[in-house]
Amino acid sequence: MPLPAGFTGATRLPTFSRSSPRWCAPHRGRRVRRRLGAVAAALLLLVLSARPAAALDDPAARVRTHVLANGMTVLTLADPSTPAVSLQIWVKAGSRDETRYTGIAHLFEHMMFKGSTNLAAERHAQILETRGARVNAFTTNDVTAYFDDLPPDALPLAIDLEAERFANLDVSEKTLASERQVVLEERRLRTEDDPQGRMIEQLFALTFLAHPYRWPVIGWRSDVEAVDVAACRAFFDTYYAPNNLLMVIVGDFDEADALRRVEAGFGPLAPAPVIPRNPTQEPEQRGERRARVRFDVRAPIIAAAWHAPKAGDPDVPALDVLGELLSSGRSSRLYQRLVQRDALALAAAGGAWQLADAGLFYAYAAVRPDASADAAERALFDEIERMRSAEVGADELAKAKKQIEVGIVSGLTTAHGLASRFASETITYGRIRGLEERLAELEAVTAADVRRVASRYLAPEGRNVVRIERNGVMPAPGSAEARAR
């Protein structure tokens, strides 16, 4: 299921659109989906058929994997029917790999655009933009990803430009000083002055007591202010080694030529002998945790997270169905209860979320300014309890599965979308999951499974609850507000 924008970590440049839907915007139905790219055609045919194995022409099965001698992995899928190419490089380093300075993974992502031996700061993006390309990057808890969406004839140029910065990056005091300020503006924009950003930051810090997921991807302010050039260089040397990179190329391109260029540019890079990882695992949660954040909001936000299995666990498909039942479309449980029936929220949703090293289930409500936040919280958790106490009917289960099936297909509309999925699955699961496998897992989910995983993972004593509201004070025991809970 697609994550709310705010959950996917920081990107380098926001889309400059006033109309882009925000996470807590009033629910207006799911966005009309974009058309499928040709590469997804076979995949859709599979959904429509009774899925005989003979009909399977899954694009995932046509991906070729190449490994350079230095350990760098390259995934390719050539498809001449699409008018674009997506070149992506995913570095297997995110905020969870940080030591000493939180936020350095993301700050370093910015530094990758600030010049190299043979190119001045900003030229990388500017040269590609001059060809009509879309160039950007993002950082999450687990990865740092760079992408170039290109007209096909610009791919050789893009490969050479990527090789130049991965081989010859130049981090200077001057560029770090100005880019640090850019990142601090990004932090103000997305976190400090944004109620949803405040909520996400607090929710992670509350839910993870020990695991490195507890600190924000963009980092704590004091750390971003303190990162120095030496730390940046050390991070680059440690984590940007070729054996920690995953390159993906999807679209209309000459595979042999592209691979020669990749070999020429990235082949000479020396692998790192070891990629260090933080060892800390999350201890068992014993009891509900709560936090309140005082903020000047008219529409309070209530959010909750529970620990859940991580990617690859057999309970994940049932958790996905559970999320769909709660959140997908205007007939979903949370929309019908909180938005439609009780008129308590402008939006409400929830779902499973797989990080590489942990799983979560989250739920939230954007409370209407004219409604009671306490009432909204009660309704939100009441709907969760309903999923734990009774099985859904056959029609409702079938609806959710159909929505997921169409969603699996619709998520693959462009070269960019396919390349992103190949990369994220390879990193999260260690492989690209085939369509047959995903659909079979989905089909096997029963109403009893959904109730079982809800009951097992979404218990009240396992909740982590955050409220963003004007009054950040906890109610005193015995007060009217406390009694009302």
Place this chain on the structure above:
Amino acid sequence: MTAALRRGGRALALAIVGAVALGGCSALQPGPLWEQQPPPIRTGPVVPAERVHRTRLENGLAVLVLEDHRLPRLALGVVLRHGIASEAPGSEGVAVYTAELLQRGAGARDALAFALAVDDLGAALGASAEWDSISIGAAGLSRDETALLELVADAVLRPRFDAGEAARVRAEQLAGLEQAKDDPQSLVGRALARTLYPAHRYGLPGDGTPESVARLDAAAARAFHAAHFVPSDAIFYAVGDVSKDEVVASARRAFGGWRGGSPPPDPPPAPTPTPPERRIVIVDRPDLGQSQLAVGHEGMRRAEPDREAALLLDDVLGGGGFSSRLMARLRADAGLTYSVGSGFAMRREGGPFTVATFTRVEETRRVVDLVLAELERAKQEPPTPAELADAKTRSAGGFVLGLETSQSLASALVTLDVQGLPPDSLDTYRSRILAVTPEQVAAAAQQRLHPERAAIVVVGPASALRPQLESLGSVEVVSP
């Protein structure tokens, strides 16, 4: 050379064998690729004429079909050529309100039954109101074409406007107006519109004001629907795995009986240019550490002869991603912001020209000064031939990538119709861009940029902002 990826396995492929040394490449190419000139802009048609079919029903409904049989998928819907800007004074917000109510019960189905009918198909259905149009559309699998068409036709022709839903949606819209005050970017956009268009519909939010929305009810939506939903002012589109003959026949069955009067009025012309004095507005949000700011003035209508020159000018100034002058000055050089952008809102009448950015509160004045200076420089030092050449290849290349899918192409064709632009505008776009001269861009800068009388709107703590801005002109402080 490759190996298939297998379940549970990763990275089992072989090393690349095409033994090519670096020297081999450089022998073929004189220098790095990035030092070479981009290839010349290709011109010529981008719309596959053989797959586009247009017709018109007897009641005036325009029909546009774009066939693409590669995939068993489709999108279809109806777009009306008038929207928010044509609302009657006093009923601001009724277009957004009506569009929402279309999805809250139509035909034989109440709100929940309608939602279930959509969700059971795994489909998406939406209705929205824009300044110059109202759209109702659905996307799903082509095997569900009949059901999707029925749902869209019900929403367009047979909305129920139940009293209970009407009250509910009114309360939601009022709550949404209040929630918008939590978002500094919404606040700055709304305050700039109010400042630039005190006597035009463009000056009020698209979803209305608390006073106007409080007056909306089922009767208001019904009246708006009766006056605005007329077939002679509408386009039916279908794109994807459809047969043109079959879909036209289906459209005729679904919409052939649609009757309606004359189209609603065009919006009044945008007001005369903003007064020559500087206007500065602060929206007081004492809790913010970052000010959101916009510098703007009247812009241009979409159908203007210097449209291409203005677009290229804007690209160089602030529209062109990491390559623009404003991005270089504010972000790359000085670290004053995370992003800055500019643009002409191309509406039927003249929408605003806006530069929007944000910075830490204490740097607000410096950023305002730099933005005004770049606007002035665009007039004194208009784009050089090199800057213009880059802007052209950037625009032409991005244009083609933006038409990657058949659905985006169909959407662009419908927009041309709504805006009354020539139907071949996509095919001629790149050659029109190519033909723009530096002199035309310089003239557009003179005619279209007015830093001396641009309004300045800032959202943030007034106590810290007012002292910074007072020397620029008289400052008005308003609450959200």
